[in-house]
Amino acid sequence: MKDEERAVRPRRADARRNEVTLLEAAAAAFVASGVEAPVRDIAARAGVGTATIYRHFPTRADLIIAVYRHQVEACAEAGPALLGSAPTPYDALREWIDLFVDFLATKHGLAGALHSDQSGLDSLHTYFLDRLVPVCTQLLDAAAEAGEIHAHLTGYELMRGVGNLCIGAENDPRYDARRLVGLLVTGLRRTT
Amino acid sequence: MKDEERAVRPRRADARRNEVTLLEAAAAAFVASGVEAPVRDIAARAGVGTATIYRHFPTRADLIIAVYRHQVEACAEAGPALLGSAPTPYDALREWIDLFVDFLATKHGLAGALHSDQSGLDSLHTYFLDRLVPVCTQLLDAAAEAGEIHAHLTGYELMRGVGNLCIGAENDPRYDARRLVGLLVTGLRRTT
DNA sequence: CGTGAAGCGGGACGTCGTTCCGTTTGTGTC
DNA sequence: GACACAAACGGAACGACGTCCCGCTTCACG
Known part of the structure; x- marks a missing residue:
């Protein structure tokens, strides 16, 4: 030991x-x-x-991953926990996404770096996706099974969409990523 | 002459x-x-x-602007036209956004370049915004006045959100920017 | 057809991520 | 405690990028 x-x-x-x-x-x-x-x-x-x-750290991306690994892990682990504590699966999904947005929004340029074709930052992209897409999919499936949303969206798409919406949100008071993401998740809701 | x-x-x-x-x-x-x-x-x-x-072209951004200027102008001019031809203002907004997404989605990396803190591409960002935000705002206002949406979103925010959602959509069959943007616009709709 | 300026090519500069190489330094061994 | 050797180091070097500079070419007007 x-x-x-x-x-x-x-x-x-x-x-x-x-x-x-x-x-x-x-x-x-x-x-x-x-x-x-x-x-x-x-x-x-x-x-x-x-x-x-x-x-x-073999590459810049590995350094970035190492710096944020703990927070990403925490976010990933919060998914199943929320599924247990929130009133409904859809609420859990919503809260979890808020968590992720809060994380991204406080890291200058991180959301942007996740999708840069520049240099060798693909492994950053890959790491975030590998770790978080399964969690997102689980929440999405639970909400779909509960009949709260239409299941037309994959966890991958939602993660990428949310990540994209957070790009450039840090230094622009005119752009509120949280509001946009909120609208996106609202759009998911079944309109019964 | x-x-x-x-x-x-x-x-x-x-x-x-x-x-x-x-x-x-x-x-x-x-x-x-x-x-x-x-x-x-x-x-x-x-x-x-x-x-x-x-x-x-004083900078790379000016060259990019020059290349796409005609298409951006066409998109901007399509806004008021749609307002006249579509069934309702909300439909016009939806169709106009589709137009914009189709434009962005066919230009490899353009959406990404719009938000890169890299080099001096700010003027690109600025040009797109200056030209399209007023049109978007007009459509948004019309739809809000018709009571079809809640007015909690500015034209600037919607433009940036849509632009962001289009980033990296060109080479990824698993990510359909159109679907995400569709959800976002759906989220705008009044839930009466 | 000459001449001056507008226009040109490509090499030079500064910045970036990454790699190479000669040197220092920690550590297991006597 | 001293030795030796691999592990780890610092900083210069490389290639790619956007941008700028300088000496030469070529247009167009008289």
Whole structure:
């Protein structure tokens, strides 16, 4: 057990320290300049060379994933929980989507980065989708089974739609992503 | 009149020819590689140097605007026309949005370019918004006045929402932007 | 047909993500 | 405690991008 704890990831002590330092520096840089903060800035912030970043995180996307992994996991785990606690499956879906939007809306440029054809950020896209689409699908299926929505939409489509609607919402007081997403989810509701 | 026609833009004949050639080359490059086609590729396609592009179009965004200007104008002008021909203002709004989505969906990467914080593409964003938001607002107001929708949304927000939903829809058979936009517009409808 | 300016080509610059290489440093072993 | 060697490091280097600069070409007017 103790071995397993210590054996995680890098072997040398300085390397382990650097990984933590880098994650903190990246998080700070993302808050200050958005997720598009240059790798060099993050390296400078952490007081290391650029190569050190790439030794720990094969690509920029992996660093971004590492920084947000905990929050994405939390969001994913909230799905089934809401299904148990909310009045109806549709309410659960609605609350879960709000959770996701709140997460995206507070990360400058993250929503945009998720869909950039630029550089090698596909793995970021892939990670978010792999982790969250199953949860979304589960909520969607539950709501459909309860007859609250028409089932014409896949979890994948809803996730992408919501993610897209959040793009550029951080710095624009005239654009309220929450309202748009709310309308989208309203549009899902069965009009009986 | 003849003077005005000829006097538009550049004075020398080769410059006028190059401007046309460049627009054609850019259009072709955008179809082949998306709107993110490198300036060098477009220059090569047109058989000119890169500087020639910048002499005619101060920035990449201006070239993109020039290529799509006619279609954007046509879309803008279709708004009032639909208001006259469609059964109700809400139907007009719906059809007009379909028009816009069809336009965006056939231009690889254009929707994405509209919201990239990258390089200097803000003027692209600005141009689209300046031209289309008033039309959208007019349709929205008409539908609201007819009592078909709740007026909680601005033309600006709807335009941005629709544009965002179209991002990345071109190469992904699993994501149907039209369906998502349809849901969004459905969500606008008054639920009386 | 000459001349001056408008127009041109492509190389140069700064920035980005990523990789390479010579050097430093932590750590298991005697 | 000293040694050796692999692991880890820093920063320069590379290729791609948008954009700008400079020396040459070519149009058009007298």
